[in-house]
Amino acid sequence: MSTLSDPPSGSFQLSMLINDTRYRSYTFQFVALVLLVAAMAYLGWNLVQNLTAAGLNISYQFLGEPAGYDINQTLISYTSQSTHWRASLVGVLNTLLVAFLGCIMATIIGVVVGVLRLSNNWIVRKLTSFYVEIFRNVPVLIWILIIMAVFVAVLPQPRDFRGDNPEASMVLDAFAFTGRGFYSPAPIFGPGSGVVIAVFLASIVGIFAFRKHARKALFERGQLIPTFWPSVALFFIPAILAFFIMGRPIGLDYPELKGFNFQGGIFMRNSLIALWFALSIYTAAFIAENVRAGILAVSKGQTEAAASLGLRPNRIMNLVVLPQALRVIIPPLISHYLNLTKNSSLAIAVGYMDLTGTLGGITLNQTGRAIECVVLLMLFYLTISLSISALMNVYNNSVKLQER
Amino acid sequence: MSDTHAQTVAFVRQEMLPEQPPPASEQGVIKWMRQNLFDGWLNTLLTVLSLYFIYKIVAGAWPWFANGIWTTSSLAECRELLEGGVGACFSVLTERWNQLLFGFKYPPDQYWRPTLAFVLLLIAMAPVLFSKKFPRQMFIFTGLFPFIAFWLIWGGSLLTPLVALLGFVAGYVAFKKFEYQSFAMGMIAGLLATVIVWWLGGFITGAAPGFMALEAVPSRDLGGFMLNIILGTVCVSLSLPIGILLALGRQSDMIIIKWICVVFIEFIRGVPLITLLFVANVVLAYFLPPGTNFDLVLRVIIMITMFSSAYIAEVIRGGLAALPRGQYEAADSLGLDYAQSTRLIIMPQALKISIPGIVNVAVGLFKDTVLVSVISMFDLVGMIRGPILASTEWNGVYWELWGFAVLLFFVVCYGISQYSQWLERELATDHR
Numbered sequence: 001m002s003t004l005s006d007p008p009s010g011s012f013q014l015s016m017l018i019n020d021t022r023y024r025s026y027t028f029q030f031v032a033l034v035l036l037v038a039a040m041a042y043l044g045w046n047l048v049q050n051l052t053a054a055g056l057n058i059s060y061q062f063l064g065e066p067a068g069y070d071i072n073q074t075l076i077s078y079t080s081q082s083t084h085w086r087a088s089l090v091g092v093l094n095t096l097l098v099a100f101l102g103c104i105m106a107t108i109i110g111v112v113v114g115v116l117r118l119s120n121n122w123i124v125r126k127l128t129s130f131y132v133e134i135f136r137n138v139p140v141l142i143w144i145l146i147i148m149a150v151f152v153a154v155l156p157q158p159r160d161f162r163g164d165n166p167e168a169s170m171v172l173d174a175f176a177f178t179g180r181g182f183y184s185p186a187p188i189f190g191p192g193s194g195v196v197i198a199v200f201l202a203s204i205v206g207i208f209a210f211r212k213h214a215r216k217a218l219f220e221r222g223q224l225i226p227t228f229w230p231s232v233a234l235f236f237i238p239a240i241l242a243f244f245i246m247g248r249p250i251g252l253d254y255p256e257l258k259g260f261n262f263q264g265g266i267f268m269r270n271s272l273i274a275l276w277f278a279l280s281i282y283t284a285a286f287i288a289e290n291v292r293a294g295i296l297a298v299s300k301g302q303t304e305a306a307a308s309l310g311l312r313p314n315r316i317m318n319l320v321v322l323p324q325a326l327r328v329i330i331p332p333l334i335s336h337y338l339n340l341t342k343n344s345s346l347a348i349a350v351g352y353m354d355l356t357g358t359l360g361g362i363t364l365n366q367t368g369r370a371i372e373c374v375v376l377l378m379l380f381y382l383t384i385s386l387s388i389s390a391l392m393n394v395y396n397n398s399v400k401l402q403e404r
Numbered sequence: 405m406s407d408t409h410a411q412t413v414a415f416v417r418q419e420m421l422p423e424q425p426p427p428a429s430e431q432g433v434i435k436w437m438r439q440n441l442f443d444g445w446l447n448t449l450l451t452v453l454s455l456y457f458i459y460k461i462v463a464g465a466w467p468w469f470a471n472g473i474w475t476t477s478s479l480a481e482c483r484e485l486l487e488g489g490v491g492a493c494f495s496v497l498t499e500r501w502n503q504l505l506f507g508f509k510y511p512p513d514q515y516w517r518p519t520l521a522f523v524l525l526l527i528a529m530a531p532v533l534f535s536k537k538f539p540r541q542m543f544i545f546t547g548l549f550p551f552i553a554f555w556l557i558w559g560g561s562l563l564t565p566l567v568a569l570l571g572f573v574a575g576y577v578a579f580k581k582f583e584y585q586s587f588a589m590g591m592i593a594g595l596l597a598t599v600i601v602w603w604l605g606g607f608i609t610g611a612a613p614g615f616m617a618l619e620a621v622p623s624r625d626l627g628g629f630m631l632n633i634i635l636g637t638v639c640v641s642l643s644l645p646i647g648i649l650l651a652l653g654r655q656s657d658m659i660i661i662k663w664i665c666v667v668f669i670e671f672i673r674g675v676p677l678i679t680l681l682f683v684a685n686v687v688l689a690y691f692l693p694p695g696t697n698f699d700l701v702l703r704v705i706i707m708i709t710m711f712s713s714a715y716i717a718e719v720i721r722g723g724l725a726a727l728p729r730g731q732y733e734a735a736d737s738l739g740l741d742y743a744q745s746t747r748l749i750i751m752p753q754a755l756k757i758s759i760p761g762i763v764n765v766a767v768g769l770f771k772d773t774v775l776v777s778v779i780s781m782f783d784l785v786g787m788i789r790g791p792i793l794a795s796t797e798w799n800g801v802y803w804e805l806w807g808f809a810v811l812l813f814f815v816v817c818y819g820i821s822q823y824s825q826w827l828e829r830e831l832a833t834d835h836r
Contacts, residue, residue, distance in 0.1 A: 121443075342675075342676035378679050
């Protein structure tokens with residue numbers, strides 16, 4: 001029997017490199033490697049020739065030179081005399097800012113819409129599915145441009161706020177929504193405000209510790225400790241007490257109309273708002289479908305089994321349905337976050353200065369260093385996506401069903 | 405027992421009561437409304453809010469739409485006609501529809517060519533999309549379509565696409581001749597035959613440039629929604645075979661090939677499409693031989709194809725992974741080699757599983773084709789932002805133009821996703 005399936009033993013022959021499956025894979029890999037190296041060498045040779053013909057070279061020294069252009073929305077201090085490196089850093093922070101804001105808002109809208117799509121209410125169901133379909137099926141670039149156009153066209157200009165009988169007025173005397181952007185009060189931190197912030201942070205840590213304690217008590221001793229109202233109290237009371245004890249160290253700087261524009265407060269440029277809004281509602285349409293699929297994926301038997309154990313509806317949701325639904329929801333959710341971050345590079349279409357606008361836009365055009373700029377740009381996005389997918393793998397492994 | 409019972413019971417009903425209709429609140433529209441719209445205070449609140457929302461939208465949009473003006477030649481004339489009232493200025497669409505659809509450089513007397521190509525595209529896709537309802541012979545036309553479409557849209561001599569087609573035919577014939585030796589031999593022979601025919605054909609096309617020639621249109625003159633459709637169809641159809649190869653490579657046991665594929669896929673998926681378009685626009689030229697001048701559309705097609713093939717590869721890898729191990733083993737035990745088992749056993753099933761994912765990628769890719777407007781190509785969005793909104797006649801017409809763009813994309817993408825759901829139901833078999 002065994003002689004039949006034994007490979008024929010004999011000395012190695014050259015034709016076995018093609019005809020014998022044991023060696024053929026080496027041949028293929030060798031050919032592939034040679035082709036790859038040849039292609040790389042060909043491209044590299046072309047690159048060298050083209051660069052010498054154009055009198056260029058690859059160097060990153062331009063990053064140290066003054067940028068010479070202004071950026072209208074910055075998180076760190078920046079002037080037109082700062083270096084290109086500083087400008088790229090501003091761009092990175094702006095990208096991260098819009099991605100962070102967008103992820104939060106997309107999650108909130110997405111979860112609400114996803115739950116509403118499962119509602120008993122016919123009209124709500126139709127309305128939300130209309131929202132999901134229309135936003136999923138139209139390019140996000142069009143939404144960004146539409147929302148930008150709406151902001152500029154519909155919202156009043158700062159000059160409309162002037163005069164005795166202005167056409168527009170500030171909301172609560174604190175927020176101004178103009179076509180140029182949104183103005184809101186900014187906190188001013190006086191002496192002693194550090195204590196208030198420290199107390200606030202400590203109370204947040206306290207909330208988590210308390211909830212952990214309550215959960216432990218429930219799982220180990222079967223003791224039910226109410227958590228909701230104590231958490232709310234912990235969140236507000238210590239910080240407010242500290243605020244008054246320290247003599248109200250934190251004030252607010254209200255935006256005021258001075259000359260042609262508002263001064264003071266926090267200013268968010270219209271391009272940031274439009275981009276943030278468009279990315280959130282576009283991504284939220286995908287997240288809504290995700291959430292819906294996740295909730296539907298938990299079989300009805302789970303809910304019924306939990307109910308027959310005598311659990312109340314909110315406990316069924318917290319202890320039985322959500323943990324199982326989250327397992328389905330979270331991996332695609334994270335990849336939607338990633339997509340949102342990558343889509344934020346469309347900022348260039350509305351003039352928001354993210355990394356694509358600074359490094360890949362003005363810096364590239366000014367210095368003419370196309371290869372260097374695009375390489376740095378790609379490296380940045382690659383780092384973000386690879387680190388997020390590494391995180392996702394860790395999460396997936398931690399929630400994987402432990403099967404036999 | 406029963407006797408005494410019968411005597412003690414005073415009255416026994418002999419016949420059934422006639423059926424009563426359910427109470428008015430438990431039937432028809434009223435019941436439906438109670439269950440679906442006014443079930444509890446929260447639901448009622450949601451209903452009222454939604455109705456109010458819909459009312460606001462309709463009340464705002466209807467007069468705008470109904471008073472729409474279709475016949476003026478500039479926004480200023482629209483405003484004069486409206487006399488300060490609310491109304492849309494749809495005349496931008498009636499006046500500039502050709503630019504929105506074909507771009508502003510395509511010669512107007514040649515519009516019939518892309519239109520005909522689009523109609524033929526529908527005919528060519530019909531047997532692919534609805535394979536059960538159309539005869540198999542139509543696939544021949546599907547195979548011929550790319551060459552016809554190239555000739556129709558770009559114009560020039562008919563010989564160029566004809567030689568390209570002959571090259572493929574020769575390659576296929578050579579492949580069939582040598583396939584019995586081994587799959588690899590067949591591939592090599594096919595490639596050789598194709599290259600030889602193209603090389604020989606180069607002389608013929610050079611000798612007779614005017615043979616059945618249409619007016620040549622350079623690809624930088626393409627634009628409008630036509631450009632989106634061209635980029636979408638070309639890139640999706642090119643990226644399918646490449647994606648299959650990448651997916652197989654990523655699953656392969658050969659370490660070097662596997663790592664080449666992994667690095668390519670992860671790199672492409674990690675960067676936004678817009679950076680790849682920057683590469684096409686400003687960087688790719690550095691890597692081509694000095695003196696060559698690829699046109700921008702071709703460079704963009706190369707980059708978008710790379711982009712979408714990486715995504716399609718991941719979808720197909722999912723399909724391959726979902727296939728039960730027994731299928732691979734069964735193919736091996738039948739004595740099929742790798743090429744045969746992949747082509748006959750594995751791929752048909754894996755592709756079937758991955759159809760919804762592939763359609764998702766296709767829809768996403770079609771939407772992403774508008775990004776070419778960022779590198780100053782005049783697709784639909786580029787046309788709206790550039791030549792139309794910047795013109796003196798139509799500066800300030802936002803809603804009508806963007807509404808038109810939304811409508812076009814929504815119709816196409818929603819149609820595709822509905823088709824995919826239909827196909828999924830059609831292909832669903834209980835044993836997978």
